[in-house]
Amino acid sequence: MPTTISYDQLPEIAGADLGHSAYRTVTQEQVNLFADATDDHQWIHVDAERARSGPFGAPVAHGFLTLALLIPLWTELLDVRGVATKVNYGLDKVRFPAPVVVGSRIRMRAVVAEVTAVTGGFQITVDQAIDIEGGPKPAVVARGLYRFYA
Template sequence: MKVFQGIEELSRAVGTHLGYSDWHTVTQKQIDTFAEATGDHQWIHVDPAKAARGPFGGTVAHGYLTLSLVPVLVWQVYEVEGLAMGINYGADKLRFPSPVPVDSRVRAGVELLSLVPGGGGHQARTKVTIEREGGDKPVCVVEAVSILVP
């Protein structure tokens, strides 16, 4: 994990790749729990028997479940000391280029695109690319926008 000593030090990292998170295994229990929380019970996610005969050969994680992993994975990549708080502001350019089969291992790579004053602090824009171990394409690519308040 990279630890930045405040906003000024973070600003010097704009345009660089900050690193990768640890690998995270996406389990059927996690998929089922996400389905319960969101009401999205589509068979490709929650019916292993039917999904085995489907286009992916088994169940796959919801795209928005994959997106919801962004905070926990990014927190493993970098930290900025001296902040009162950091809050999610939004996301741009969200894509799910490839599915996440059950029991896949995923990790996030993070690139700091910009850091500008705004929103009561500094607006940080990162490109987060979640990849699947052994996959040939990313499973999620998003520009995540956060407000970092000193």
């Protein structure tokens, strides 16, 4: 269940821990579709048989696929009402500390680091991590920037 606030409340959420999204399973079908979309068919992602004898013991998701999952996971954590436009403004920093083995379950946790006024709206800076269920390290650590305009 996302934290739901109004546009006018955005300045008040600096420092807010938004908790965790629900878990979702990363499937081989997702990995294959991402490989097709990006023309990245490296065997560690798409060749399950060969990947079993590779460095991770199974096929792994592309790092950028895991990063792209920030968006659907993010929508589970914050809902801002009363806005005309919401914009994914970008990322300040991204790291991929651990691979996501196909079939793993992942979820995102997020903390609002800061809220700043921008022309016509607000920008929130969010420290985000995608965790792998049972894993010692996150798959993705990122600082996301999101803009909200009334």
